[in-house]
Every structure is written in C-alpha cells, then in structure tokens.
Amino acid sequence: MKLILKSLFLSVFGLALFDVSAQKIEPIPIKKFYKDRVTRNLQFLCKEAECLDNIVVNERGLYMYPTSQRVDKPEFILYWREMSHFNGLLDEMPHEEIIEILKRKGSRYFYGIKSTHVDPAKYPVTDYLGLKVAIDPGHMASNMGEAILERRYMKVEGVNYDRNSDIEFFEANLAYTTALRLKELLEDKGAEVMLTHDYGKSAMGINYYEWLETDFKKDIIAGYKNEWYNREKFNYLLSGEATDFVMFNDVFLNKDFVARANRINAFKPDLTLVIHYNASEGSQRYDDKYLPPVKENYSMVFVPGSFLGFEVDGKDEVDQRFELLRLLVSSDLEESNVFASNIMKALDKELKVDALPSDNTFTFANKYSILSDMAEGVYHRNLYLTRAVKGPIGYAEALYQDNIDEIPLLGKKDYTVGGITTSSRVKEVAKVYFSAIDQWLKYNQEFTKKLDALYDDKYGDEEIYAEELKEQESEN
Numbered sequence: 001m002k003l004i005l006k007s008l009f010l011s012v013f014g015l016a017l018f019d020v021s022a023q024k025i026e027p028i029p030i031k032k033f034y035k036d037r038v039t040r041n042l043q044f045l046c047k048e049a050e051c052l053d054n055i056v057v058n059e060r061g062l063y064m065y066p067t068s069q070r071v072d073k074p075e076f077i078l079y080w081r082e083m084s085h086f087n088g089l090l091d092e093m094p095h096e097e098i099i100e101i102l103k104r105k106g107s108r109y110f111y112g113i114k115s116t117h118v119d120p121a122k123y124p125v126t127d128y129l130g131l132k133v134a135i136d137p138g139h140m141a142s143n144m145g146e147a148i149l150e151r152r153y154m155k156v157e158g159v160n161y162d163r164n165s166d167i168e169f170f171e172a173n174l175a176y177t178t179a180l181r182l183k184e185l186l187e188d189k190g191a192e193v194m195l196t197h198d199y200g201k202s203a204m205g206i207n208y209y210e211w212l213e214t215d216f217k218k219d220i221i222a223g224y225k226n227e228w229y230n231r232e233k234f235n236y237l238l239s240g241e242a243t244d245f246v247m248f249n250d251v252f253l254n255k256d257f258v259a260r261a262n263r264i265n266a267f268k269p270d271l272t273l274v275i276h277y278n279a280s281e282g283s284q285r286y287d288d289k290y291l292p293p294v295k296e297n298y299s300m301v302f303v304p305g306s307f308l309g310f311e312v313d314g315k316d317e318v319d320q321r322f323e324l325l326r327l328l329v330s331s332d333l334e335e336s337n338v339f340a341s342n343i344m345k346a347l348d349k350e351l352k353v354d355a356l357p358s359d360n361t362f363t364f365a366n367k368y369s370i371l372s373d374m375a376e377g378v379y380h381r382n383l384y385l386t387r388a389v390k391g392p393i394g395y396a397e398a399l400y401q402d403n404i405d406e407i408p409l410l411g412k413k414d415y416t417v418g419g420i421t422t423s424s425r426v427k428e429v430a431k432v433y434f435s436a437i438d439q440w441l442k443y444n445q446e447f448t449k450k451l452d453a454l455y456d457d458k459y460g461d462e463e464i465y466a467e468e469l470k471e472q473e474s475e476n
C-alpha cells in the first residue's frame with residue numbers, strides 16, 4: 001500500500017520535481033545486472049522460436065510484443081532502470097492492475113523512477129522464522145474408489161512378491177501425508193506452512209461428488225470461456241451423457257487447479273512446493289487394474305518456463321505473456337531453479353533415487369520442456385501451477401511408484417500422520433524436501449552476503465542516467 005501511495009503522489013507531480021543533479025544516485029550497475037538476468041532467463045523461458053520472436057532485449061531495456069516484433073508494436077516496455085520498481089509492483093498489486101499501468105505507460109518511463117538499486121533476492125528470507133511455505137499435495141482422493149476415478153492408483157499382483165494378497169496404494173494418500181510430515185518438520189523450526197486443500201477435498205473445499213450436487217453447469221460454461229475445451233466437448237459436457245472421468249478431468253480438475261493457485265497466491269508464500277509421486281511413462285494396466293513392476297526408478301522436478309509459441313501469441317494470451325515478463329525480470333525463476341536443484345540433490349544423496357537421465361526419449365522432455373543447467377532431472381515446463389503461482393516454486397515428482405523395490409515399501413501401512421494411515425516411506429521423502437528448503441535458505445544467506453559486497457563496489461552511473469533522461473525527454 002505504501003508503494004501505491006508513493007506512485008500516486010509521484011504521478012501527480014511527475015518528473016518536474018525531479019532534480020538529477022541534486023539526487024544521490026546509488027552506485028550500482030543496474031543495467032548490467034538486469035540485462036544479464038533477462039538474457040540468462042530467456043534461454044529457459046521460450047521453447048520455440050515463435051515465443052522468442054515476441055521479445056527484444058537491447059541496450060535500453062526489454063520489449064515484449066503480442067506476436068512477432070516484425071508484425072506488431074510492443075505491448076510491454078521495461079527499461080533497465082525500471083526493473084526493480086516493476087519487481088516492487090509484483091509484490092504489491094494484482095497482475096491485472098500492473099498490466100494496465102504498463103499499457104498506459106507505453107514507451108515512457110514510470111513516473112518518478114529514481115531508484116537505481118538492484119533487488120537480486122526478491123525474497124531475502126534467510127531463516128525459518130518468518131518463512132512462509134505453501135505446500136500443494138497432488139491429487140485429492142482419500143480412498144481407493146476416488147483414486148480410481150482420478151486414475152492415480154497402484155495395484156500390483158502379490159505373486160510378484162510371493163504373497164497371497166495384492167499390494168495397493170494411491171498417490172493422493174502418499175502426497176498428502178508427505179505434506180503433513182513436512183509441515184511438522186517446518187513448523188518445529190518456526191516456519192508458517194499452508195496446505196492447499198484438506199484430505200479428500202479439492203481446493204474449493206468439496207470433492208467431485210459434492211460438486212455434482214452443486215450448480216455445476218455454470219462451471220462447464222465458465223470452462224468453455226476459459227478455453228479448457230472446444231465447442232464439441234462443451235456440448236458433450238452439457239448433454240448429461242458425459243462420463244465421470246471426462247467431467248472430473250475436463251471441468252472439476254481445471255477448476256481445482258485454479259483454486260489451488262489462488263489459495264497459494266493469497267497466502268503470499270516465500271516458497272511453494274508441489275508434491276507428486278512419479279511413475280514410469282507408458283505402462284499398461286492388465287486385467288483392467290494391475291500394473292507391472294518396473295526396474296527403473298527416477299525423479300524429476302519441474303520449474304517455470306519453456307513457453308510454446310501459441311501460449312504467448314495473440315491478443316487473448318496477455319496473461320501468459322505477463323507471466324513470461326514476470327519470470328524474465330524477477331528472481332522467481334532463479335530461486336525456483338535453486339530450490340529444484342536442491343530437491344534433486346537430496347533425492348539423489350539421501351533417498352538414493354537418481355534424476356531422470358537427460359538422454360531420455362520422453363515426449364514431455366523433448367516437446368514441452370527445457371532441461372535446467374543447474375541439475376539433471378530439473379525441467380522448465382509451462383504447467384498451470386508453475387506458471388500461475390507467483391514466487392519460487394518446485395513441482396516435484398519423486399521416485400517411481402511402480403518400481404519393483406518401491407512397491408512393497410510404499411504399500412506398507414506402518415505410519416500415521418494427521419490421523420491418516422500411510423507408508424513410512426513418506427517420512428523419508430518429507431525429509432528430502434526439508435533438506436532442500438534448508439539448502440534454499442542457505443543459498444539466500446549467501447546471496448544476501450554477495451549483495452552486500454555488490455553495494456560496496458563503486459560504480460558511477462549518474463552520467464548514463466542523465467543520458468537516459470535526455471533521451472526520454474526528446475521522445476515525449
């Protein structure tokens with residue numbers, strides 16, 4: 001609020017009050033700092049040339065176009081000196097308001113920008129006290145029946161292990177209990193933790209069957225307006241003939257994702273962790289239920305980035321373009337990458353599960369992702385949550401649930417947390433995430449020290465600044 005008032009005040013008086021010669025300019029090489037950041041981030045944010053050609057980076061700043069720079073005028077312009085102000089706005093205002101401000105500003109500078117400081121760590125959280133962590137436990141089943149509806153369950157024939165009875169468990173249970181255990185570990189240290197939903201419920205507070213009792217047709221209509229499905233599917237969903245599987249996946253689940261992101265952003269966390277358990281790609285169930293155990297066992301973690309051309313091209317895609325702009329300029333991408341790399345390291349060292357090798361042939365990796373340069377197994381990918389959640393985020397897919405050695409471990413019912421019975425294996429996974437958060441805090445501590453050193457360096461850029469102001473005046 002303070003910041004909003006300040007910008008209002010400055011916009012009333014404009015630049016007239018602004019006296020360059022009297023102003024003490026912070027001696028920080030702001031242009032180099034942000035140009036380096038934007039240039040580095042860009043390599044991981046665009047998967048296709050059709051995304052890259054919406055962006056121009058030059059000596060003055062960053063220009064983003066609604067399609068290609070060869071066809072359109074820029075939609076957003078940020079000069080290097082404005083970047084820390086923009087990062088401040090991200091903390092203070094809803095995105096729609098910032099989009100309006102940027103559109104009004106056009107090629108002019110923000111009114112009254114005088115700050116020349118760099119803000120490398122948007123969240124300089126270095127201690128558990130004051131740390132806010134949002135945890136999103138993947139999926140929402142609380143029993144095998146619901147897990148079958150969301151098709152996230154494991155059922156393995158006992159004969160694989162010389163047993164009479166089958167082994168069964170489901171991902172929503174593992175993810176939720178991992179989250180609860182991690183919450184305990186973090187709260188013991190003084191952190192504040194939020195979970196996006198209750199066990200067995202969506203982030204709207206109801207499960208699928210409760211949702212069917214509501215006026216769900218309005219959600220089908222809203223989903224169509226949001227382009228979740230085409231006209232044909234829309235008609236099918238409204239027909240009353242749609243199967244539970246389609247209704248669940250195409251309407252209810254999308255609505256749940258939006259609600260999860262909204263809850264996280266309303267909490268304003270310093271760090272967000274999405275918890276899933278992995279499974280081998282392409283396994284086929286037999287006898288309509290059983291999965292065959294596999295030998296491989298790999299983990300991966302998703303972070304934001306890897307936008308495709310169609311996701312950022314065109315008038316309607318302004319929201320995704322704005323997220324792309326946020327990820328280019330803020331520290332969110334770097335901090336996500338650090339967090340995800342620490343998760344991979346802990347999975348490897350503590351849990352003894354390898355990162356998915358980079359020479360894999362999986363479709364998700366080749367068509368939709370960019371491999372991080374910080375750790376194997378970490379992929380930039382434009383999922384709804386990696387894009388819509390503000391701030392650093394790691395979307396973890398730990399171990400293969402269908403791995404031959406994991407199955408008997410995950411199938412145990414030998415641990416209870418928050419009144420929910422599960423496998424004690426989740427305690428070990430929770431410990432991994434706890435270690436990664438610990439390392440992330442240490443990285444921020446180091447970064448704060450580096451930042452202090454940077455402030456000690458003497459650079460004089462008053463002259464550059466005066467040049468920029470002159471340029472701007474001649475443009476206006």
Ligand SMILES: [Zn+2]
Nearest residue numbers: 138171276277
């Ligand atoms: Zn999952």
